[in-house]
Amino acid sequence: MERLRFATVGSVDDGKSTLIGxxxxxxxxxxxxQLEHIEAVSKRRGDDYVDLSLLTDGLRAERxxxxxxxxxxxxxxxxxxxxxxxxxxxxxxxTRNMITGASNVDLAIVLIDARTGVIEQTRRHSLLVSLLxxxxxxxxxxxxxxxxxxxxxxxxxxxxFEQFASRLDLQDVTFLPISALAGDNCVxxxxxxxxxxxxxxxxxxxxxxxxxxxxxxxxxFPVQFVIRPQRADFPDYRGYAxxxxxxxxxxxxxxxxxxxxxTSTITGIDSPTGPLQEATxxxxxxxxxxxxxxxxxxxxxxxxxxxxxVAQELEAMLCxxxxxxxxxxxxxxxxxxxxKVARTKITEVLYRLNISTLSRETGVNQLAMNEIGRVTLHTxxxxxxxxxxxxxxxGCFIIVDEATxxxxxxxxxxxxxx
Amino acid sequence: xxxxxxxxxxESVTIIREVAAEFERPVLLFxxxxxxVVMLHLAVRAFAPARVPFPVMHIDTGHNFLExxxxxxxxxxxxxxxxxxxxxxxxxxxxxxxxxxxxxASRNPLQTVTLLDSIAEHRFDAVFGGARRDxxxxxxxxxxxxxxxxxxxxxxxxxxxxxWGIYNGRHRQGEHFRIFPLxxxxxxxxxxxxxxxxxxxxxxxxxxxxxxxxxxxxxxAVTDFLPPDEGSVVEHMQVRFRTVGDxxxxxxxxxxxxxxxxxxxxxxxxxxxxxGATRADDRMSEAGMEDRKRTxxx
Ligand SMILES: Nc1nc2c(ncn2[C@@H]2O[C@H](COP(=O)(O)OP(=O)(O)OP(=O)(O)O)[C@@H](O)[C@H]2O)c(=O)[nH]1
Ligand SMILES: [Mg+2]
Numbered sequence: 001m002e003r004l005r006f007a008t009v010g011s012v013d014d015g016k017s018t019l020i021g022x023x024x025x026x027x028x029x030x031x032x033x034q035l036e037h038i039e040a041v042s043k044r045r046g047d048d049y050v051d052l053s054l055l056t057d058g059l060r061a062e063r064x065x066x067x068x069x070x071x072x073x074x075x076x077x078x079x080x081x082x083x084x085x086x087x088x089x090x091x092x093x094x095t096r097n098m099i100t101g102a103s104n105v106d107l108a109i110v111l112i113d114a115r116t117g118v119i120e121q122t123r124r125h126s127l128l129v130s131l132l133x134x135x136x137x138x139x140x141x142x143x144x145x146x147x148x149x150x151x152x153x154x155x156x157x158x159x160x161f162e163q164f165a166s167r168l169d170l171q172d173v174t175f176l177p178i179s180a181l182a183g184d185n186c187v188x189x190x191x192x193x194x195x196x197x198x199x200x201x202x203x204x205x206x207x208x209x210x211x212x213x214x215x216x217x218x219x220x221f222p223v224q225f226v227i228r229p230q231r232a233d234f235p236d237y238r239g240y241a242x243x244x245x246x247x248x249x250x251x252x253x254x255x256x257x258x259x260x261x262x263t264s265t266i267t268g269i270d271s272p273t274g275p276l277q278e279a280t281x282x283x284x285x286x287x288x289x290x291x292x293x294x295x296x297x298x299x300x301x302x303x304x305x306x307x308x309x310v311a312q313e314l315e316a317m318l319c320x321x322x323x324x325x326x327x328x329x330x331x332x333x334x335x336x337x338x339x340k341v342a343r344t345k346i347t348e349v350l351y352r353l354n355i356s357t358l359s360r361e362t363g364v365n366q367l368a369m370n371e372i373g374r375v376t377l378h379t380x381x382x383x384x385x386x387x388x389x390x391x392x393x394x395g396c397f398i399i400v401d402e403a404t405x406x407x408x409x410x411x412x413x414x415x416x417x418x
Numbered sequence: 419x420x421x422x423x424x425x426x427x428x429e430s431v432t433i434i435r436e437v438a439a440e441f442e443r444p445v446l447l448f449x450x451x452x453x454x455v456v457m458l459h460l461a462v463r464a465f466a467p468a469r470v471p472f473p474v475m476h477i478d479t480g481h482n483f484l485e486x487x488x489x490x491x492x493x494x495x496x497x498x499x500x501x502x503x504x505x506x507x508x509x510x511x512x513x514x515x516x517x518x519x520x521x522x523a524s525r526n527p528l529q530t531v532t533l534l535d536s537i538a539e540h541r542f543d544a545v546f547g548g549a550r551r552d553x554x555x556x557x558x559x560x561x562x563x564x565x566x567x568x569x570x571x572x573x574x575x576x577x578x579x580x581x582w583g584i585y586n587g588r589h590r591q592g593e594h595f596r597i598f599p600l601x602x603x604x605x606x607x608x609x610x611x612x613x614x615x616x617x618x619x620x621x622x623x624x625x626x627x628x629x630x631x632x633x634x635x636x637x638x639a640v641t642d643f644l645p646p647d648e649g650s651v652v653e654h655m656q657v658r659f660r661t662v663g664d665x666x667x668x669x670x671x672x673x674x675x676x677x678x679x680x681x682x683x684x685x686x687x688x689x690x691x692x693x694g695a696t697r698a699d700d701r702m703s704e705a706g707m708e709d710r711k712r713t714x715x716x
Contacts, residue, residue, distance in 0.1 A: 031689060032690050034691060058558055061574075073558050074552075077606075237467055272466075337584075339436075398579075400586055400588055410579065
């Protein structure tokens with residue numbers, strides 16, 4: 001069965017956690033003991049109804065404050081698909097946790113409160129989802145019960161969003177009017193909104209077409225681990241283990257190894273569940289080659305006529321996530337890109353992105369927590385990479401503060417501006 | 419053969435290899451329970467035909483189901499991995515912790531001390547755990563690479579961002595990481611794997627008849643370490659275990675499921691979570707697991 005990863009994003013209190021609770025509840029994916037537990041907590045707090053957000057807001061502090069602080073992961077399945085849900089926090093202070101949840105999903109649900117419409121945090125999250133290259137987007141105008149299920153409100157918010165989003169790089173966008181609290185259009189069609197003719201949210205999640213989202217053209221295999229058994233029964237085995245980041249590897253393919261540029265032929269592909277003839281994006285495999293080349297972790301296997309770019313001077317969009325120190329150009333950080341770890345200096349902040357207006361602010365030389373900017377960087381070793389839009393896996397990296405170990409920045413590599 | 423587990427196996431194997439590549443002294447927590455068995459099988463598959471490049475460790479409360487300990491020893495010898503045992507009894511004997519007494523005493527909470535001491539003693543810097551996010555609401559919040567400070571503490575309000583499957587294992591001397599390769603597996607996925615790959619498990623996971631007494635509506639097995647509560651009635655019942663932990667706080671469920679297929683069918687329609695049905699320790703408080711995890715529990 002197919003698996004879909006999705007995240008809920010949007011401003012604080014717009015109903016993300018409640019929506020997840022509703023989807024789980026209406027699809028009968030809540031267990032009795034979980035329900036008893038949240039019923040008891042809601043009752044103890046004197047709520048009028050069972051607070052479904054308690055299903056994902058599992059930390060003590062979250063329950064005390066009634067907000068989501070960190071991503072919660074939830075799982076459910078219908079006969080059509082199984083789902084991995086990341087319920088992200090909406091509060092600006094926890095943006096880095098939102099990015100954590102949204103970085104590798106197939107689809108993001110952006111919630112908007114029907115009473116407030118598009119607000120700053122809606123824009124911030126939409127921008128982030130667009131930068132992260134999330135392939136599918138569903139804009140849920142929530143709390144329709146509080147605006148009399150009025151079509152005019154829905155249309156107005158839809159226009160508002162479309163106007164803002166026209167300047168973003170969003171591919172597949174769907175709009176849905178819902179009430180997470182009352183359940184309208186979540187799993188069953190709403191009787192309160194006859195004017196809406198589209199499908200329910202669950203129906204959409206079950207049917208959204210994702211098969212073409214992977215890059216199956218450009219073969220990329222970052223070597224993660226070299227397997228050399230010290231065993232008498234496998235004297236000559238030397239396998240290169242890793243996860244296919246793009247394209248297809250087939251037995252018999254001629255391949256090139258970077259950075260050395262040496263070539264060889266694939267003689268076998270092993271996998272955790274047995275030998276394969278070919279391996280596709282996402283598969284964890286071990287590649288065997290005809291020749292004994294010197295290959296180590298951090299090298300990249302590709303095709304001789306289709307190589308990633310190799311450079312030490314790079315350009316990227318960078319989200320800063322460290323609350324203890326701003327990004328400092330010139331300071332040395334550690335950088336992790338695919339399976340390679342190197343050191344790096346940010347050489348220049350080309351501009352900072354104004355999240356509300358999407359304008360480019362120049363003349364800044366720092367990025368504070370939650371700020372996003374376009375930067376140039378210099379690394380101690382060449383990276384073998386693709387533009388993030390071509391390949392999310394070979395186009396992304398993280399920056400780590402060497403002193404504290406904190407994951408301080410998340411970057412998306414781009415073609416240098418000409 | 420393509421199965422629903424493909425993406426999950428790939429993710430788990432990638433995580434296990436990443437740890438082997440980046441850490442100096444990893445260890446895999448192995449209790450003989452189904453999640454740790456699946457995790458060990460994945461580790462074997464991650465490095466085959468080479469051997470698993472790290473040992474496994476059992477934190478042993480001394481209050482075990484016999485079948486599980488026998489299975490544990492057989493399993494590690496078949497898989498060719500080294501077993502380290504961290505003994506709660508030894509922690510008690512050395513005065514590090516006081517044994518618990520009283521009618522409902524369980525050594526389960528004492529494991530944290532033994533676990534942290536064993537990690538320090540062997541200088542482990544990465545500790546694989548078989549916890550799944552679908553098990554419990556605090557676990558649903560945890561990263562795959564989960565940082566622990568030099569006191570072994572988890573800080574749920576200040577977790578490192580973790581994006582795109584790039585894992586950051588950077589740490590200072592004395593700190594370590596807990597690694598959860600099965601984060602995204604559900605109970606049903608675990609059983610599907612066990613069925614598809616014919617994985618051997620301790621016999622008590624399958625329906626069998628044993629003396630049982632009821633405590634707070636949970637079915638507790640009478641063992642050498644757990645005499646029936648005063649006033650309770652002991653019955654011979656057909657049961658199986660959905661989780662296997664310390665014998666004094668792990669309950670059985672009434673079941674006639676004798677094969678993997680039976681269990682998968684039961685799991686698919688189960689109305690109570692695994693821990694809700696079987697763990698006395700999780701019933702204690704609203705944030706029982708979070709509090710235990712903060713101080714270094716599994
Ligand atoms: N009337 C009404 N209230 C709703 C609806 N959806 C959510 N709410 C309420 O809005 C409040 C916030 O809901 P949450 O689900 O916690 O919001 P959230 O988006 O998860 O918030 P953060 O995670 O903290 O950003 C709660 O009191 C919900 O009961 C809806 O459709 N209608
Ligand atoms: Mg929330």
